[in-house]
Amino acid sequence: MSNYDVVIVGACTAGTYFSNLLAKQGLKVLVIDKDEEENLSRRLDIFHFTHQSFQDYGLEEAKSGDEEFVRNFDLCYSKSALDNYLKKSFLKVAVMHLPLFIKRLRKTALANGVTFRFGVSYDHLLYDEQKRIKGIAAKSGEEIFARLVVDASGIPSVVRRSISDPFIEDFEIGPRDKFYVLLKYVELSDAKDKVELSTSWPYYKGWIAPQHSANGAIVGVGANLSYDYARKCMAKFERSIPLPNYKLQYEELGCTPYRRPPFSFVTDGFLVIGDAACLTKPMNGEGITSAWVQCTPAAEVVAHALRDGKYPTKEALWKINTLYQRGEGAEFANLRATLIGAVDMSPKDNDYMFKESIVFKSDDEEVKGSVTGKLIKGVLTGQFSLKALRSLMKSSSCGQKLEKHYKNYPDNPKDYPAWKKKADKLWSKAGTMADNIKDA
Numbered sequence: 001m002s003n004y005d006v007v008i009v010g011a012c013t014a015g016t017y018f019s020n021l022l023a024k025q026g027l028k029v030l031v032i033d034k035d036e037e038e039n040l041s042r043r044l045d046i047f048h049f050t051h052q053s054f055q056d057y058g059l060e061e062a063k064s065g066d067e068e069f070v071r072n073f074d075l076c077y078s079k080s081a082l083d084n085y086l087k088k089s090f091l092k093v094a095v096m097h098l099p100l101f102i103k104r105l106r107k108t109a110l111a112n113g114v115t116f117r118f119g120v121s122y123d124h125l126l127y128d129e130q131k132r133i134k135g136i137a138a139k140s141g142e143e144i145f146a147r148l149v150v151d152a153s154g155i156p157s158v159v160r161r162s163i164s165d166p167f168i169e170d171f172e173i174g175p176r177d178k179f180y181v182l183l184k185y186v187e188l189s190d191a192k193d194k195v196e197l198s199t200s201w202p203y204y205k206g207w208i209a210p211q212h213s214a215n216g217a218i219v220g221v222g223a224n225l226s227y228d229y230a231r232k233c234m235a236k237f238e239r240s241i242p243l244p245n246y247k248l249q250y251e252e253l254g255c256t257p258y259r260r261p262p263f264s265f266v267t268d269g270f271l272v273i274g275d276a277a278c279l280t281k282p283m284n285g286e287g288i289t290s291a292w293v294q295c296t297p298a299a300e301v302v303a304h305a306l307r308d309g310k311y312p313t314k315e316a317l318w319k320i321n322t323l324y325q326r327g328e329g330a331e332f333a334n335l336r337a338t339l340i341g342a343v344d345m346s347p348k349d350n351d352y353m354f355k356e357s358i359v360f361k362s363d364d365e366e367v368k369g370s371v372t373g374k375l376i377k378g379v380l381t382g383q384f385s386l387k388a389l390r391s392l393m394k395s396s397s398c399g400q401k402l403e404k405h406y407k408n409y410p411d412n413p414k415d416y417p418a419w420k421k422k423a424d425k426l427w428s429k430a431g432t433m434a435d436n437i438k439d440a
Contacts, residue, residue: 002030002142002143002144004144006029007029009033009158010153011031011040013287015152018273018299019109023112027306031115031117033119040118044183045099045252046183047095054094068100068101073196073197075088075089077200078201079201080360084354085355088365089363122136122153124162136149147306147310147312148271150272151270155255156276157173167266167267168262171262177224177257177259178224179222182220182222182227182251184218186247188216189245195210203350204233206237219234222256232439256275256287264416268311268314269311271302273295294324294328301317301323304316318412326406329409330406334400334403340430340435345388345392348383405422
């Protein structure tokens with residue numbers, strides 16, 4: 001039997017980063033993971049992390065000589081479905097090895113007093129005589145007591161989905177609710193075709209980016225439904241875009257959530273974070289920093305809720321909901337709903353949106369004229385279809401209504417049911433990205 005202030009289920013980026021924040025607040029924290037340490041996060045290797053994020057989240061910048069570091073680049077491109085209208089994003093990005101980056105995060109957490117245990121699988125929650133969460137039981141039968149249980153278990157969401165509570169949604173993150181990511185690590189056939197920057201084609205949810213080999217690249221796609229459908233999307237992407245010739249080295253497969261997050265992250269003695277809370281960016285499905293936006297203020301809220309041996313009620317934890325949902329949650333709700341309409345169009349329609357910088361624009365680009373005016377002009381000149389206009393206007397309207405509703409997220413649990421009821425109606429009108437799939 002073990003006693004902690006907080007037990008976190010899941011030791012990847014969200015759970016490990018959050019554990020360190022809590023330890024800095026003076027809390028006794030245990031992190032468990034079902035995988036052995038050497039197997040943690042081995043499905044995907046290379047990932048990209050902006051240098052601004054190192055600063056935003058209090059991390060020392062990765063540099064040459066660090067085991068996780070590969071290289072830097074400072075510009076990202078995006079192009080239309082017809083391979084036109086190059087848009088620029090000025091970001092200094094570090095290319096790193098994900099398992100080694102997590103190892104670095106864990107080393108910092110250990111130095112601050114966090115305990116990690118690997119090969120320990122969650123089985124069920126423990127409750128006290130008042131039917132409040134008081135810890136977890138492992139599949140081995142071991143009981144671990146903690147005043148707060150945090151679910152950072154990723155897509156399986158093993159703790160969140162085992163809770164029966166009106167403030168916690170127990171939905172499964174199923175095939176329609178996630179992107180199946182297919183990455184091809186390739187060796188470029190022509191030495192002149194160096195890939196030193198990241199270029200994406202949002203219409204195909206495809207991209208080409210640097211990897212650890214100087215004469216190599218990563219060609220990737222993300223798609224709903226299945227890895228088989230992702231392969232179908234990869235084939236379409238490579239037929240449509242003139243990528244450099246290459247030899248395949250190997251492939252990696254992984255998943256990321258792509259759906260709205262739960263309406264509430266907390267209840268008595270419980271918090272959900274990271275992929276288990278579907279905290280990913282609508283444009284690309286990246287989840288590390290999106291989750292950390294929630295984690296950073298949440299650590300202070302948790303520390304206050306646990307002060308002087310107190311039990312963390314949902315009322316005491318509720319500020320975690322309001323801080324996220326009124327901020328990034330509102331922004332991403334708008335963007336997620338708008339993108340549902342923005343991708344439901346033909347390559348020609350997408351090309352016009354790039355041409356007129358509608359949704360897609362360069363960081364250094366001054367956009368003039370109204371979006372509505374440009375869309376109507378596109379329809380009248382035959383450059384943009386009426387079907388696409390209707391789809392985009394509908395999704396944009398849904399997105400704006402959702403953002404407004406999220407910015408009015410309730411201050412307390414008492415007003416939550418009414419807010420949730422309206423949010424459900426708005427999301428039912430917005431639909432999902434998977435609704436656009438017609439060739440599965």
